[in-house]
Amino acid sequence: MPHIFSRRLKLFSLFGFDVWIDASWILLAGLISWTLAEMVFPSATPHLARATYWWMAIATTIGLMFSIVFHEMSHSLVARRYGLPIRGITLFIFGGVAEMEQEPSSPKAEFLMAVAGPVASFLLCAVLFALLRLVSVMSGPDAVKGTLWYLASLNGILALFNLVPAFPLDGGRMLRAALWHWRGDLTWATRIASDGGDLFGVVLIVLGIVSILSGDLVGGVWRILIGIFLRGAATASYQEILTRNAFDSLPVSRIMTKQPVAVSPDVLIASFIDDFIYRHHHRTFPVTSQGRLIGTVGTEQIATIDRTAWPLTSVAQIMVKTQADDVVTPDTDTLSALTQMRRIGRSRLWVVDQGQLVGVLSLHDILELLSATLALKQTRLG
């Protein structure tokens, strides 16, 4: 999920992962602290001072933050074990997210990565309950017991909520991994798991409406927001898989423009301008000699030559020699070609087969294909 967090601060680094906090989490932290200090703790552990409730609330909120980091860190460590790069962990208004750069390569990797989070939360829940037991046996203060009890319960709820088979929640990822393993079809598995995410989103929205009607406004609005977020995330994840699938099995030969107009190296600049640039309206042209690609020439190179020299200079004198990065083979998959374009910062690549120029692939062609693919698959979804 790149670039969804615009206003965030780096908190710290742990095991080589950067932990970020989104501005929305600060809002959430304030809301949680206030609810705990003014409503939850006064009724759960009565007869304490108001300041004590606030200290308990702040301790719980900070504890919750570390609980979420612990949960996400577990996902990230397993992901790294399977060679999946993690960009970092971000805490935002609906919890935490470990930002993956690519999808897991096997159902086993996906399952273990997904299950690590809830296991970590259950472990933390057990440790906190053990600590609570210890404090109770030693007749420790009620404030400490109240805080520990609440934090332990939150970790239990975090684990359970994430185990719901609703993609992209952990349970949904586990379901997807199981289905993927069963049939070997990642797209189908993602669709079923995303449908689970969509359905659970609807359930949360309905529960939210029921809560509001029965007087719990804050809880109700909260459930509705999480439901909407989950539905959006489920749809986005499915579309990302479709895009990826459309591209990583499609060779560039299927979408390239075949037999592009090429210039011979001995053509003079004056006729290159008249016969190629003015006629075909491209900014750059491949330079070929007996069909072999030897370079690229265009308006950028012409601009470096004085106008009076145009009738005397040949294309060979100003062309840029072909680099390995400018070229793909016809059987290169489109996803790799797109990655290559992004890396070199150019919007077209020459397609070359054993030295011979056979086509040109432009970013425009890929984007056209993308929108067509999404339109097709979406009609099937609806």
Ligand SMILES: [Zn+2]
């Ligand atoms: Zn998780």
